[in-house]
Amino acid sequence: MxxxxxxxxxxxxxxxxxxxxxxxxxxxxxxxxxxxxxxxxxxxxxxxxxxxxSAIGSNLLIILPGKTETTGALPGFGGVPHDLTLNDVKVLRREIPSLEFVAPITVGTETVRRQERRRQVPVVGTTTDFIHARKLRMGLGQFLPPSDLDRGAPIVVLGKRVADELFPNKNPLGELVRISDWRMRVIGVLAERGTQLAMNMDDVVFVPVATGMKIFNRHSLFRILIKVHSFVELKTACQKVVTIIIERHGEEDITCVTQAAVVxxxxxxxxxxxxxxxxxxxxxxxxxxxxxxxxxxxxxxxxxxxxxxxxxxxxxxxxxxxxxxxxxxxxxxxxxxxxxxxxxxxxxxxxxxxxxxxxxxxxxxxxxxxxxxxxxxxxxxxxxxxxxxxxxxxxxxxxxx
Amino acid sequence: MIQLTNVSKTYEVGDQPVHALVDVTERIQTGEFVAIMGSSGSGKSTLLNLLGCLLRPSAGSYTLNGQDIGTLSDVELSRLRQKFIGFIFQSFHLVPRLTAAGNVELPMMFAGISTSERQRRAREALEAVGLTERAKHLPAQLSVGQRQRVVIARATIMRPQLILADEPTGNLDRASSEQILKLLDQLHAQGQTLIMVTHEVDVARRAERVLVIDDGQIVQRIKSDALIRDPVLHPAVK
Incomplete structure (x- = not known):
């Protein structure tokens, strides 16, 4: 059969x-x-x-304050022996010239106001390198200009939605907004992007990192975002960053995560x-x-x-x-x-x-x-x-x- | 060809043994046409099933073509049924969803014969029983006489040496019965061994020999010419 x-x-x-x-x-x-x-x-x-x-590239390193092995907690939570500071960022830039972009990040939530219109949004303190590291595009004006890390200029870049909400039918460039007690001049608006890595890039504002640390009264950075030229440099760059931080802090109190590892x-x-x-x-x-x-x-x-x-x-x-x-x-x-x-x-x-x-x-x-x-x-x-x-x-x- | 020697068949019904066949010894020659008669429960169906290798004897030996059935495995018994034995049932046992041709092809399908060969042989077999026009009909679309002719075509399709018929005319009217009996006569004339269970004396007369069975034992053996002369039959038949 x-x-x-x-x-x-x-x-x-x-x-x-x-x-x-x-x-x-x-x-x-x-x-x-x-x-x-x-x-x-x-x-x-x-x-x-x-x-x-993948949209933001695979050549990224993320430096977080804290070390899981020594603190027994997730990086960024619990006590951290040393702050991750702007001086650390300066040293990294100076000592490792092969790093393509180094973007310090501090984050908080604050109310952004323009006259009677107000909106509570995430405020990201960073530098001009951020837009390159995260592959974002400008819609109007410019992103945060290259400047001294410690200089906290009163300038702000708005996400598309924030701009639309605060400045309906009006060009926001050159206009003033208030973030907490700070008066900031709008120098740019991001192109519409939507959500990127769980953050709605249209509903966020960017200020210089030193300004952000003052607004939130912080001494330690939330993250340092580093981009290297090629994927093969990631491991070496990570080792160099850790070595330098150990030299500066006296112990390994940071976590270096590669984008590939996160993915x-x-x-x-x-x-x-x-x-x-x-x-x-x-x-x-x-x-x-x-x-x-x-x-x-x-x-x-x-x-x-x-x-x-x-x-x-x-x-x-x-x-x-x-x-x-x-x-x-x-x-x-x-x-x-x-x-x-x-x-x-x-x-x-x-x-x-x-x-x-x-x-x-x-x-x-x-x-x-x-x-x-x-x-x-x-x-x-x-x-x-x-x-x-x-x-x-x-x-x-x-x-x- | 067929040799039964002191064959007994006992069933267990609950804790009680039921003796369906008791010490049966009989020889049936190749090409013989034998009728088996007896009252209900006398053991004639058990004898037919045993001859058809659907049962093994509980005691004694049954030899078919020199092979002792009691020593064969299930697979060997299946092969034996496939090649040497054709069954004609009173209640037809046709697969209702298969056409007449499909039913006739069944034994060949399980024997692994190719589709084209099966179709050719099924056509010939249906032609032989006068059902060429009904080849594509389902059993439900056939008369009872036609169904029995399909069963005969199926029983003969593998050209078996032994054909076993269990009350082949039991469900048929007189005209259909006559057609079926003529077909059986033809098979006998072609030299096939035919063993038929019946309770009708007129049907049994067409056989060469009649075995009367009662309480699991063969109680009478009659030649057909004796039957025609109106013999004294064992009370079990009456």
Whole structure:
């Protein structure tokens, strides 16, 4: 008996009970669609994060105050032996000329006012290097000009939305705004960018780093963002930065994180999330598998007489087993294909209607769910198929009351 | 060809043994046409199932073509049924979703015969039973007589040496019964061994020999010419 014979025989058997077949296939397809959609969400999130990081380049180093190994806490939280200061930034610039951009960062939230209009936004204190390191573009005017790090000029660059809100239908360049008690002159407006690394770049303002530290009365920087010329320089640059800071602080009290490490960590976390979501979807798939087993047990019960007949005609136990396993596998494979189409369709419609949802079914999930659907059929079909194969032909053909 | 020697078949029903066949010894020659008669529960169906290798004897030996059935594995028994035995059932046992041709092809499918060969042979077999025009009909679309002819086509498709018929005319009207019996006569004339269970004396008369079975034992052996002369039949038949 050839594979084609088994297939044809199974298809005819399944067509014999269209409603039962349809219900069973629906159950499997819902399970498969669930896996496809949930993995699409997880994978979409992973791709989104990676694309966000990739958009600003992979040659970035982030220096954080604090050291996980010595403080036992996350960097930036808890006590830090020494502040990360502007003098550290100056030394790094001087001692490591190979660094392309070095942008100190201090961050706080403050109300920005213009006459009666006010808006509470994140205020980022930084330098001209920031716009290059983060690959941002200007819409109007200029970004913070190169100047002495310690000189806190009263100037500000607005995000697009802040500018639109405070200066509706008006060019803000040269105008004054108030940040806390400081009067600042607007020298530029960023081009519309949207969210970058979880920060809405349209709803933020930039001031010189020294100004920012004065506004928030801080002595330590939040981060130092460093960009090197090429990816291969990252490790060396990181080592040099740590060496210099140890010389200055007397101990290793900073954490140097490469962009690649951050991306890798996010990718790992989000891949685990995707797998977790796939596992949740797989629960519904296993429920569908139990449904398949029930349907196949009913099929064996309904066709007991037929099994007896096939045996009397010379069918071997293995052939009977394969007949029923083929049916179970066909059921789940059909459910798999329909479920995938359903999953892909739902993801396509969702992303069309809501482009902000980053959903995309990964290729591995497509292959996996198809294999899983076949496996579900084979695993949950074994019990009914074995039951059929073991039927005694004489008893099976006896009229049932 | 067929040798039963002290064959017994016992079933366990609950804790009680039920003796379906008791110490049966019989020889059936190749090409013989034998009818088995007996009352309900006498053991004739058990004997037929045993002859068809669907059952193994509990005791004694059954030799078919020199092979002791009791020593064969399940797979070997399946192969034997496939190649040497054709079944004709009273209740047809046709697969309802398969066409007449599809049902006839079934034994060949399990024997691994190619699709084109199966179709050719099924066509010939249906032609032989006068159902060429009904090849693509489902069993439900056929009369009971036509269904039984499909069963005969299926039983003969592998050109078996032994054909076992269990009440082949039991569900048929007189005209259909006559058609079926003529087909069986033809098979016998072609030299095939035919063993038929029946409770109708008129049907049994077409056989060469009649075995009367009662309480699991063969209680009477009659030649068909004796049947025609209105013999005294064992009370089990009456």
């Amino acid at each position: 050839t594979f084609r014979d088994y297939l044809a025989f199974a298809i005819k058997a399944l067509r014999g009970h269209p409603v039962r077949t349809l219900m069973c296939v629906s159950g499997v397809s819902i399970g498969i669609a669930a896996v496809a959609m949930l993995t699409a969400l997880g994978e979409g999130a992973r791709r989104y994060v990676i694309s966000e990081f 890798s960590t996010f990718s790992t976390i989000l891949t685990a999330l995707t797998l977790g979501l796939a596992a949740i979807g797989a629960i519904s798939l296993s429920v569908a598998g139990v449904g398949v087993m029930n349907v196949m047990l009913m099929a064996v019960s309904d066709r007991t007489e037929e099994v007896g007949l096939l045996k009397s005609l010379g069918a071997r136990n293995r052939q009977i087993l394969t007949v029923f396993l083929t049916e179970a596998t066909l059921l789940t494979l059909a459910g798999g294909v329909i479920g995938l189409a359903l999953g892909y369709g739902t993801v396509a419609v969702t992303t069309t209607l809501y482009p902000a949802i980053p959903a995309s079914t990964p290729l591995w999930a497509t292959g996996s769910v198809l294999v899983a659907s076949i496996m579900v059929g084979m695993i949950f079909g074994v019990l009914p198929a074995r039951r059929a194969a073991r039927l005694d032909p004489v008893e099976a053909m006896e009229p049932r009351t």
